[in-house]
Amino acid sequence: xxxxxxxxxxFNKNRTLFLMIAPTLLYFIIFSYIPMIGVYYAFTNFNFDGxxxxxxxxxxxxxxxxxxxxxxxxxxxxTVLYNLAFLIIGNILQIxxxxxxxxxxxxxxxxxxxxLMFLPYFLSWVLVGAFVFNMxxxxxxxxxxxKQFGLQPYDFYLNPAPWKYIIVFFNVWKGIGxxxxxxxxxxxxxxxxxxxxxxxxxxxxxxxxxxxTLPLLKPTFILLILFSLGGILKGQxxxxxxxxxxxxxxxxxxxxxxxxxxxSLTVNFDIGMGTAAGLYQSFFGFVLIMTVxxxxxxxxxxxxxx
Amino acid sequence: MxxxxxxxxxxxxxxxxxxxxxxxxxxxxxxIGYTLLTVISLxxxxxxxLIVAGSFTDEMEIISEGFKLxxxxxxxxxxxxxxxxxxxxxxxxxxxxxxxxxxxxxxLLLTSMAGYVLSRKDFMYRNNxxxxxxxxxxxxxxxxxxxxxxxxxxxxxxxxxALILPPLVSAWNIILMRNFMKSIPxxxxxxxxxxxxxxxxxxxxxILPLSTPGLATIGLFLALGYWNDxxxxxxxxxxxxxYPLQFLLYKILSSAAVLRTQxxxxxxxxxxxxxxxxxxxxxxxxxxxxxxxxPFVQKYFxxxxxxxAVKG
Numbered sequence: 001x002x003x004x005x006x007x008x009x010x011f012n013k014n015r016t017l018f019l020m021i022a023p024t025l026l027y028f029i030i031f032s033y034i035p036m037i038g039v040y041y042a043f044t045n046f047n048f049d050g051x052x053x054x055x056x057x058x059x060x061x062x063x064x065x066x067x068x069x070x071x072x073x074x075x076x077x078x079t080v081l082y083n084l085a086f087l088i089i090g091n092i093l094q095i096x097x098x099x100x101x102x103x104x105x106x107x108x109x110x111x112x113x114x115x116l117m118f119l120p121y122f123l124s125w126v127l128v129g130a131f132v133f134n135m136x137x138x139x140x141x142x143x144x145x146x147k148q149f150g151l152q153p154y155d156f157y158l159n160p161a162p163w164k165y166i167i168v169f170f171n172v173w174k175g176i177g178x179x180x181x182x183x184x185x186x187x188x189x190x191x192x193x194x195x196x197x198x199x200x201x202x203x204x205x206x207x208x209x210x211x212x213t214l215p216l217l218k219p220t221f222i223l224l225i226l227f228s229l230g231g232i233l234k235g236q237x238x239x240x241x242x243x244x245x246x247x248x249x250x251x252x253x254x255x256x257x258x259x260x261x262x263x264s265l266t267v268n269f270d271i272g273m274g275t276a277a278g279l280y281q282s283f284f285g286f287v288l289i290m291t292v293x294x295x296x297x298x299x300x301x302x303x304x305x306x
Numbered sequence: 307m308x309x310x311x312x313x314x315x316x317x318x319x320x321x322x323x324x325x326x327x328x329x330x331x332x333x334x335x336x337x338i339g340y341t342l343l344t345v346i347s348l349x350x351x352x353x354x355x356l357i358v359a360g361s362f363t364d365e366m367e368i369i370s371e372g373f374k375l376x377x378x379x380x381x382x383x384x385x386x387x388x389x390x391x392x393x394x395x396x397x398x399x400x401x402x403x404x405x406x407x408x409x410x411x412x413x414l415l416l417t418s419m420a421g422y423v424l425s426r427k428d429f430m431y432r433n434n435x436x437x438x439x440x441x442x443x444x445x446x447x448x449x450x451x452x453x454x455x456x457x458x459x460x461x462x463x464x465x466x467x468a469l470i471l472p473p474l475v476s477a478w479n480i481i482l483m484r485n486f487m488k489s490i491p492x493x494x495x496x497x498x499x500x501x502x503x504x505x506x507x508x509x510x511x512x513i514l515p516l517s518t519p520g521l522a523t524i525g526l527f528l529a530l531g532y533w534n535d536x537x538x539x540x541x542x543x544x545x546x547x548x549y550p551l552q553f554l555l556y557k558i559l560s561s562a563a564v565l566r567t568q569x570x571x572x573x574x575x576x577x578x579x580x581x582x583x584x585x586x587x588x589x590x591x592x593x594x595x596x597x598x599x600x601p602f603v604q605k606y607f608x609x610x611x612x613x614x615a616v617k618g
């Protein structure tokens with residue numbers, strides 16, 4: 001009762017503020033909170049006429065199928081391994097680029113390199129699809145080159161093997177500028193005095209990097225890695241869909257949870273199964289991010305998310 | 307190596323401008339650095355070159371030999387073809403520009419109002435509501451319940467609103483905006499209150515003008531998201547006169563849609579109508595504005611990233 005009065009009092013005092021944030025709250029209620037009820041589809045044999053509660057309740061049957069058919073394992077494995085590859089290769093390249101960008105003397109070169117590296121971040125994934133088409137289709141640049149060297153053309157669309165590398169390449173390619181900027185900002189925050197002192201002690205540039213830059217980048221690095229690990233079940237739908245599309249021959253090596261859910265909705269019309277895979281992803285993603293946040297809170301509280 | 311380094315201490319920042327002989331380690335470092343960054347920059351650029359080169363190649367050369375890094379022929383046929391019957395492209399441009407403008411402005415309004423309310427330290431529920439918004443990034447019902455909400459319950463299938471609403475407000479943007487606004491000193495708000503200004507007036511007259519860098523950054527993030535969006539059109543839009551630019555490009559690339567060009571003109575002239583080169587030309591036309599604006603807006607994005615990175 002007293003709490004309610006407290007709310008009313010606060011509401012009357014700050015009516016304008018409540019009104020200003022109301023549309024945003026309504027937005028999240030409609031587009032985020034109410035759809036959460038829809039995870040119930042995961043436990044039904046969904047039919048379009050029945051809708052939310054008119055469909056047959058089947059318990060954990062959808063999950064059971066996903067698990068026993070091996071689909072869930074394959075999707076999880078692909079999603080996690082791709083994300084790990086993105087994470088490791090991406091971060092290493094970003095740190096190396098940031099270190100060089102911070103130290104090189106030519107301002108013009110630095111500016112140009114930074115601009116070019118950040119450019120892919122601004123492009124749509126559809127354009128990445130256009131690159132892939134230009135390079136790897138029958139008439140693509142790669143096949144043209146193979147023919148020029150007198151080699152047999154290679155049919156990329158029939159072979160899953162190269163796509164792993166192509167996918168990792170384009171992910172790293174698109175994110176390198178973004179990550180480099182974040183690491184560069186962290187390096188710029190390091191006090192010049194440390195480097196001056198190291199120079200007086202006779203440390204060369206490599207020694208400075210090893211004993212000043214890298215150790216001081218470690219917190220940023222660990223933090224970014226931890227947060228990425230929290231999201232490791234979230235797949236990059238745009239990337240996989242624009243590069244692979246609906247080419248069933250390549251699914252074994254390239255199907256992730258997000259592409260599977262999307263296909264359940266648009267190709268197979270298997271709402272129950274798709275929602276189940278999505279709920280699996282959301283649920284374990286939630287557990288993971290909570291764990292990560294707990295670890296960060298224990299060790300470096302100021303960096304915790306909440 | 308160590309001995310040498312002691313003999314010639316590195317002249318990093320202390321000797322800026324003066325020409326002091328650099329030590330061996332620095333020379334090695336510079337050679338590696340300039341080479342590596344040049345290579346990475348070129349790799350970032352090459353795909354563009356391929357697309358632009360492809361769009362200016364003669365269709366016959368592509369069909370007989372394939373796409374090349376350096377084509378032998380130059381042809382403007384693909385662009386001519388795009389711009390002799392440009393209605394479809396113009397239409398898609400119109401849709402994209404309209405959706406981008408409407409969505410960015412509306413999104414900016416909602417985001418800035420929410421950010422302002424959550425940044426007010428005298429607002430009792432700011433932490434609860436922040437978490438209410440933030441929680442949506444931690445857990446979601448997934449794609450399918452959201453899709454059913456959009457189509458079955460809101461009836462947004464094939465509606466422009468299906469393009470505007472999904473990217474409109476995001477928890478990240480609100481948090482970013484709140485952090486921008488938190489840096490405005492309380493005393494400014496307090497003195498305005500004493501002068502009798504209401505909460506909305508403070509927002510409009512004081513907070514917004516002081517937050518222009520934040521507004522620019524988030525506005526540009528929103529605009530970029532709208533411009534590059536193809537996903538929402540892919541799941542919601544069914545009639546092709548409502549296709550935004552990126553989705554039209556996607557359809558043309560996947561050959562699901564053929565750009566309506568005057569193929570009739572080619573039959574008589576005994577020339578192959580551009581098809582493969584046309585795809586590349588449409589890609590160039592769809593990306594052009596981003597490339598043209600990029601040099602001017604880059605700094606706002608960098609600013610947004612660094613602030614977001616520092617304060618989470």
